[in-house]
Amino acid sequence: MEYIRVTKDNIEEEHICCAISNNKDIQVSSKKVWLADRFDEGLVFLKSAKRGKCFIEYIPAENAWIPISADGYMYIDCLWVSGSFKGHGYSTELLNACIKDSKTKDRNGLCILSSAKKKPFLSDSKFLKYKGFEVCDEADNGIQLMYLPFDAKVEKPMFKECARHPHVDDKGYVLYYTSQCPFNAKYVPVLEKTAKENNIPFKAIHIENKEIAQSAPTPVTTYALFYDGEYITNEQLNDKKFLKMTGR
Template sequence: MEYIRVTKENIDKEHICCALSKNNDIQVSSKKAWLQERFDDGLVFLKSEERGKCFIEYIPVENAWNPIDAEGYMYIDCLWVSGSFKGHGYATDLLNACIEDSKSKGKKGICILSSQKKKPFLADPKFLKLKGFNVCDEADNGIQLWSLPFTEDALQPQYKECAKHPRIEEMGYVLYYTNQCPFNGKYVPVLEGVAKEQNVQFKTIHLQSKEEAQNAPTPITTYALFFDGEYLTNEQMNDKRFLKLLLKQA
């Protein structure tokens, strides 16, 4: 497998693996705009040469859009290999490339979000354990921070206090999200429309800077849905899934 690094110079012509629509689709344009602004912060986007979901996205933790304290670490935003790409060692290839690059930049280790059991849009804990990662922190909602330190004296990453106990004061449905996930460009407005039709209290909080994201009340900032103050899910939903959730919560 050959891999391509997406940069400012080639992002306009390269597809981004997690959103395979045309470049003028809102999912693609919002994600590419977000990436464009992150490259200067040290973000790396490495993907398969073939079209499909096979890529890794990582960034120095001080510039990550997550409330994490991990001085000297690299943070993996997303490692996604799916469909026909699974089972060929590509996830290992991508992870190893991240490790080698991080070491060459003098990083102390890498970290990533996961959970005790596999959850949608989070790294597979079985894969992480196999590759030598360990859980170094866990929020009340079960979202875990996993790390792979490069040296024995490297400090373990931790959540900031604001993210350890995911809870907010506002009632109704409140969605925190960023443009890091391309699906939000399409489906957040869909959920807003459904909530209006169903006369459901629904508020979106669009995190638009790393400072806002690093002080969010949730470890996951790409998509975090709360109801009456309690954290519900990080799984992006379409109209049918949201309607099902509304019925369940009623």
């Protein structure tokens, strides 16, 4: 497979795989703005030259938008291979490219979010374990931090205390989200509108910088929905799913 590295120089022309192809769509444009702002922080976005969901996105853990202590590691935001790209070894190729690049940059290893029980938009723990990753920490909601050290002597990454026990003080529905996931540009306004029309207590908190993300009350910051203080899901909801969840 031929791969393309998305950079500041080509991001306007390149398809970013995980949203629809129209660059004028708010989902695509919002994600590209987020990516462009991260390149100077060491973010790498490597994708298939063929259009589709086949890419890896990673960044030095010090600049990752999640609450972890993992200095010296490389954090994988997303490793996504799906559809017709599955079953050809592309996940392994992308992961190997990340490992090679990270070693060249003298990182201690890799870390990534997964889960004890499969959850949407999180990497498959079975695949990660097959590739040598181990669980190094786990939050109360089953979200796991997995790591692949390049040296057995390096310190293990861990969640910050704020993320280990996901909880918020607000009543009603509270959503934490970032622009890292392109789908949020479409589905967060849908939830805000649906909640308002149905008198459902709802508040959306847009995380707009890494400092806030690194102190968030959830290990998953791209999309984390709470109800009466308790964590519910990291799956983007449309209006029908949200209303069903609320019993309306």
